[in-house]
Amino acid sequence: MAKKVALLQGNEASAYGALYAGCRFFGGYPITPSTEVAEVMAVELPKVGGKFIQMEDEIGAMASILGASLTGAKVLTASSGPGMSLKQELIGYACIAEIPCVIVNVMRGGPSTGMPTGPSQSDIMQARWGTHGDHPTIALVPASCQEIFTETVRAFNLAEIYRMPVQVLLDEINGHMRERIELPEPGELEVLDRAAPSVPPEQYLPFDPSVGDVPPLAAFGSGYRFHVTGLNKAPDGFPTTRAELVDAEERRQLRKIEAARDLIEKNEEYLLDDAEVAVIAFGTISRSARHAVNALREQGIKAGLFRPITLWPFPERRVAELAKQVKGMLVPEMNLGQLVLEVERVVKGACSVSSLTRVDGEPITPDQIMEQIREVC
Amino acid sequence: MSRRYELRFSGAGGQGLITAGIILAEAAAIIENQYAVQSQSYGPEARGGASKSEVIVSDGPIDYPKATLVDACLALTQEAADKYSDTIKSGGLLLVDEDFVKAPPQGDFKVVRLPIINTAKNDLGRAIVANVVALGAMVALTGVVRRESGEEAVLRKVPAAFAELNKKAYNAGYDRVKALLG
Numbered sequence A: 001m002a003k004k005v006a007l008l009q010g011n012e013a014s015a016y017g018a019l020y021a022g023c024r025f026f027g028g029y030p031i032t033p034s035t036e037v038a039e040v041m042a043v044e045l046p047k048v049g050g051k052f053i054q055m056e057d058e059i060g061a062m063a064s065i066l067g068a069s070l071t072g073a074k075v076l077t078a079s080s081g082p083g084m085s086l087k088q089e090l091i092g093y094a095c096i097a098e099i100p101c102v103i104v105n106v107m108r109g110g111p112s113t114g115m116p117t118g119p120s121q122s123d124i125m126q127a128r129w130g131t132h133g134d135h136p137t138i139a140l141v142p143a144s145c146q147e148i149f150t151e152t153v154r155a156f157n158l159a160e161i162y163r164m165p166v167q168v169l170l171d172e173i174n175g176h177m178r179e180r181i182e183l184p185e186p187g188e189l190e191v192l193d194r195a196a197p198s199v200p201p202e203q204y205l206p207f208d209p210s211v212g213d214v215p216p217l218a219a220f221g222s223g224y225r226f227h228v229t230g231l232n233k234a235p236d237g238f239p240t241t242r243a244e245l246v247d248a249e250e251r252r253q254l255r256k257i258e259a260a261r262d263l264i265e266k267n268e269e270y271l272l273d274d275a276e277v278a279v280i281a282f283g284t285i286s287r288s289a290r291h292a293v294n295a296l297r298e299q300g301i302k303a304g305l306f307r308p309i310t311l312w313p314f315p316e317r318r319v320a321e322l323a324k325q326v327k328g329m330l331v332p333e334m335n336l337g338q339l340v341l342e343v344e345r346v347v348k349g350a351c352s353v354s355s356l357t358r359v360d361g362e363p364i365t366p367d368q369i370m371e372q373i374r375e376v377c
Numbered sequence B: 001m002s003r004r005y006e007l008r009f010s011g012a013g014g015q016g017l018i019t020a021g022i023i024l025a026e027a028a029a030i031i032e033n034q035y036a037v038q039s040q041s042y043g044p045e046a047r048g049g050a051s052k053s054e055v056i057v058s059d060g061p062i063d064y065p066k067a068t069l070v071d072a073c074l075a076l077t078q079e080a081a082d083k084y085s086d087t088i089k090s091g092g093l094l095l096v097d098e099d100f101v102k103a104p105p106q107g108d109f110k111v112v113r114l115p116i117i118n119t120a121k122n123d124l125g126r127a128i129v130a131n132v133v134a135l136g137a138m139v140a141l142t143g144v145v146r147r148e149s150g151e152e153a154v155l156r157k158v159p160a161a162f163a164e165l166n167k168k169a170y171n172a173g174y175d176r177v178k179a180l181l182g
Helices: A010-021 A035-048 A058-070 A081-097 A124-129 A145-162 A172-176 A243-258 A283-298 A316-325 A339-347 A366-376 B017-031 B078-084 B116-123 B127-142 B147-157 B160-181
Strands: A004-009 A023-028 A051-054 A074-079 A101-109 A115-119 A138-140 A165-171 A178-183 A267-270 A277-280 A303-308 A310-312 A328-333 A352-357 B004-012 B035-041 B050-058 B070-075 B088-097 B109-114
Touching (some): A004 A010, A004 A145, A004 B017, A010 A101, A010 A145, A010 A165, A023 A035, A035 A074, A058 A074, A058 A081, A074 A081, A074 A145, A081 A101, A081 A124, A081 A165, A101 A145, A115 A172, A124 A138, A138 A145, A145 A165, A145 A178, A165 A283, A172 B035, A178 B017, A267 A283, A277 A283, A283 A303, A283 A328, A283 A366, A316 A339, A328 A339, A339 A352, A352 A366, B004 B078, B017 B035, B017 B050, B017 B127, B017 B147, B050 B078, B070 B127, B088 B127, B116 B127, B116 B160, B127 B147, B147 B160
Parallel strands (some): A023 A074, A101 A165, A138 A165, A277 A303, A328 A352, B088 B109
Antiparallel strands (some): A004 A178, A101 A115, A138 A310, A178 B035, A267 A303
């Protein structure tokens, strides 16, 4: 049978990916350039028995998906710029209470209202550190409309399996651009669900470390009752200040991601085998980089592309290995130099690291990347 | 390297240029199974302001999704012609509305003048289909998709009640170019 194909925007692809993954609740508040995610969910969710709610603001939207997730639903919200700033407090709540949820952030210029119709990649450190306190982070950065679909499905899987918020970072360009997508049939992509408790309600502890680093989450309404709080808590979910419990809890939450790096990290390596210079780029700008790498290769310059698809946790080990192979790395990004800090941190001086930044509302072009690489080489 | 063909539809916000780009991308990517990417940029205002939509068509996967050197550019307003014609490829094409772009920019490209908006207004009775007239003209000028593919994509996009009007608009644009170029 011929594959179902469609010309879809990245934002639309993200919404259809969420539906494919089994998302049945969307709480949101429209904001450019993310609004199409909400528009598709508003049309499609009622058809599959799901619920769409436009809340009073982004804080309420984030709160609504946490409540819905606690009933067992797979949940999504989408926002941008100042909307993402408002969501940060409740993203922290999702981290500490370990509530699975997916957040699509279609990045635009900032800070504050910034440039609503301009593309940006300036929220990558916000995705890592935007909410206060130590916490694990998973953020995915797909580049094409097809990949936005599949990575949104993967975001749901990761949220459910690791019981935490997962962000999908797009930008105004790949959120709004349209490409041909082959829509996977049900069963074609892996769809994972959160683990259910294996003990009866009277024995259930929502944060029981003895069952592993990701304790099963019971659904409200299924007979299990437990306490949910933003305070540090004991295994039974009630607040505690006992030093050893707080310490163990915080370390477990980071460990659940650190220990699973191999399962979470995902990169694409392009023409790196014999590369002397590596471009480290993600999302829309990785497409400029690929164009530049191809053109440079034709001119005899041994360039390659390393493209994180999982941005957080950052692929530290692989980038460190690469730094021993190449003479230099170039990090082009639509912000004033955020990812380059992470690259420098893991490269530790093993090769030169050069930064290329742009924040005028236009993408970094292949020409800009080629020019800077020629200077480095 | 794959063959990359770049088109730009430009004018004022509200003229339907993003829709024209989407229809062309649909014709190329879905109907003809070519590779295509459609993107756009516009100001925050819903109407007015310079607006552009770009479509890249290729026989292989497309990396950079925006135009680099444009093979064919449409401009429905003087502002858009002045702002967006600077990256037309040497030997490329610029299609302008002859009534609204009084002073087409000069460069190493061919300028084609057509009364696009007035064709929609006077011949078809609806200025709103100027974008579809323009689409038909761009398809005729560039041959980037087949005539029938463009028409089919138009019909897929518009509501049934407006199918006939849009079909006429598309073919009016196509035929006007063919008549002009002989």
